[in-house]
Amino acid sequence: MADTQALRPELYRDPVDASHFGVVEKPLSTWERIYNVAAVRKIFILVALAAIWELYARLLNNPLLFPTFTSTIEAFVQGLFGGGLLGKAWTSIKVLLMGYSAGIALAALLTVIAITSRIGTDFLETLTSMFNPLPAIALLPLALIWFGLGNGSLVFVLIHSVLWAVALNTHSGFLSVSNTMRMVGRNYGLRGLSYVGRILIPAAFPSILTGLKIGWAFAWRTLIAAELVFGVSSGSGGLGWFIYENKNQLEIPNVFAGLFTVIVIGLLVENVIFRTVEARTVRRWGMQS
Amino acid sequence: MATDPLLDVRGVTLQYKTKDHLVTATYRVDFHVFRSDRFVVLGPSGCGKSTLLKAVGGYLNPVEGEIRLKGHEVTRPGPDRMMVFQEFDQLLPWKTVKENVMFALTATGKLAGRSAENKALEYIAKVKLSKFADSFPHTLSGGMKQRVAIARGMAMEPDILLMDEPFAALDALTRRKMQDELLQLWDDTHFTVLFVTHSIPEAIKIGSRILLLSPHPGQVKAEINSLPRQESDGDEAKALEQKIHTMLFADEVEEEAEHSHG
Numbered sequence: 001m002a003d004t005q006a007l008r009p010e011l012y013r014d015p016v017d018a019s020h021f022g023v024v025e026k027p028l029s030t031w032e033r034i035y036n037v038a039a040v041r042k043i044f045i046l047v048a049l050a051a052i053w054e055l056y057a058r059l060l061n062n063p064l065l066f067p068t069f070t071s072t073i074e075a076f077v078q079g080l081f082g083g084g085l086l087g088k089a090w091t092s093i094k095v096l097l098m099g100y101s102a103g104i105a106l107a108a109l110l111t112v113i114a115i116t117s118r119i120g121t122d123f124l125e126t127l128t129s130m131f132n133p134l135p136a137i138a139l140l141p142l143a144l145i146w147f148g149l150g151n152g153s154l155v156f157v158l159i160h161s162v163l164w165a166v167a168l169n170t171h172s173g174f175l176s177v178s179n180t181m182r183m184v185g186r187n188y189g190l191r192g193l194s195y196v197g198r199i200l201i202p203a204a205f206p207s208i209l210t211g212l213k214i215g216w217a218f219a220w221r222t223l224i225a226a227e228l229v230f231g232v233s234s235g236s237g238g239l240g241w242f243i244y245e246n247k248n249q250l251e252i253p254n255v256f257a258g259l260f261t262v263i264v265i266g267l268l269v270e271n272v273i274f275r276t277v278e279a280r281t282v283r284r285w286g287m288q289s
Numbered sequence: 290m291a292t293d294p295l296l297d298v299r300g301v302t303l304q305y306k307t308k309d310h311l312v313t314a315t316y317r318v319d320f321h322v323f324r325s326d327r328f329v330v331l332g333p334s335g336c337g338k339s340t341l342l343k344a345v346g347g348y349l350n351p352v353e354g355e356i357r358l359k360g361h362e363v364t365r366p367g368p369d370r371m372m373v374f375q376e377f378d379q380l381l382p383w384k385t386v387k388e389n390v391m392f393a394l395t396a397t398g399k400l401a402g403r404s405a406e407n408k409a410l411e412y413i414a415k416v417k418l419s420k421f422a423d424s425f426p427h428t429l430s431g432g433m434k435q436r437v438a439i440a441r442g443m444a445m446e447p448d449i450l451l452m453d454e455p456f457a458a459l460d461a462l463t464r465r466k467m468q469d470e471l472l473q474l475w476d477d478t479h480f481t482v483l484f485v486t487h488s489i490p491e492a493i494k495i496g497s498r499i500l501l502l503s504p505h506p507g508q509v510k511a512e513i514n515s516l517p518r519q520e521s522d523g524d525e526a527k528a529l530e531q532k533i534h535t536m537l538f539a540d541e542v543e544e545e546a547e548h549s550h551g
Contacts, residue, residue: 181378184379187366281383285427
């Protein structure tokens with residue numbers, strides 16, 4: 001060891017100036033950049049699916065079973081500008097928002113109770129494990145007896161579909177807030193609700209947002225299904241009723257247009273509203289990549 | 290000394306529960322911290338030094354003895370004892386650097402609005418992070434995050450700043466730089482700091498007075514003066530380091546010897 005150390009001289013060098021090497025950074029080609037945009041790739045998939053649909057429907061040539069993409073779009077546009085599709089969608093969304101916000105309010109109440117005491121935690125855990133697996137739609141017959149034919153029943157099943165998903169995610173989010181962050185909050189003398197609101201909720205926001213997304217998807221599905229089952233409420237039905245009614249009249253393109261609307265609204269909420277909220281919060285804060 | 294101590298820790302025994310044990314972390318620990326002390330608690334891992342700091346922070350109440358800050362008994366966490374933790378996630382990720390420092394000021398009701406902002410910016414400038422005032426914590430390096438945490442603690446101008454191995458998770462080069470910067474900050478404002486570490490050189494460099502704790506459970510082994518600042522690199526420092534090392538690890542050698550005989 002000592003020998004080799006003596007034999008090898010020490011080296012000192014100056015790093016070369018960056019201007020001497022060829023490529024440091026090179027822009028990607030136009031095609032690579034376009035392909036990197038997720039929206040472009042997804043739109044490509046949608047276009048391909050529409051093309052397959054159109055092709056298959058034309059081959060099948062049976063508009064009663066499977067109308068073409070173009071006739072569905074036609075029915076959709078007609079529905080929008082004269083068939084009352086917009087009004088029906090708005091009826092559905094109004095009920096949905098009522099149920100969704102009531103569900104979130106109850107979930108907030110339950111989780112606050114759950115974090116303040118151990119028995120509260122047990123209460124929430126027992127309730128969620130009992131009711132979370134129970135499909136909301138299974139409660140509909142009961143809701144109809146309790147609240148009659150109307151928005152009351154719908155809101156009831158919607159609350160059931162939102163409440164447990166949001167409460168479960170919020171609670172597990174609170175539990176996973178790091179001990180250091182809790183100690184920081186207490187160091188500031190924060191206690192009770194101001195501690196929950198100013199430390200726990202923002203710290204658990206990624207989980208809460210996941211809960212809100214799951215709750216939204218559950219609620220939207222439940223609502224359309226519930227409308228299909230009992231249809232008209234107080235004179236004007238929602239989207240589910242629109243689908244059901246048109247099926248009875250064998251207006252199959254309209255049925256497809258109704259389903260299409262359900263999908264479009266679902267996509268919009270997921271990709272516009274929730275995506276924006278995510279970009280402004282958890283992504284900006286580096287809590288989710 | 291004629292003046293009363295700022296922090297008076299008297300006969301403090303601390304216990305905490307794990308899932309299946311009741312652990313005694315420290316046993317009848319006494320020490321006094323005076324204004325503008327750089328008081329270092331030094332000991333091997335398992336000597337309860339972090340637990341002791343948490344007790345001073347008010348997160349844990351002693352089962353025996355008492356902790357008094359300016360004569361008042363410490364019973365719960367509060368902004369008169371700002372903590373700087375070892376973990377990088379002590380900054381709130383949803384707030385920018387400036388907002389993190391401001392939040393401490395506004396949440397405690399110490400300052401509001403423009404004056405809170407000015408105070409925050411003043412201390413961010415002291416830790417040389419003015420350029421990053423509007424950055425979110427996740428974009429900062431570990432050392433920068435710790436500097437923000439120090440700025441946040443100092444901006445509150447607490448009676449005592451509690452630091453729980455704040456540089457332990459940093460790489461060696463950054464750690465040295467941070468130690469120098471902390472001393473520069475101290476030259477500036479002469480704040481009182483209670484600093485926990487397991488590194489002997491760090492204790493000698495940072496501390497003006499050093500409390501040595503023995504492990505399992507932590508008991509006071511010695512309370513000694515550190516060297517003057519300019520001598521913290523020389524031969525005297527080496528000798529002091531050796532002396533501390535012998536004191537801390539003498540028991541361990543004996544124990545090992547006993548084990549090998551038994």
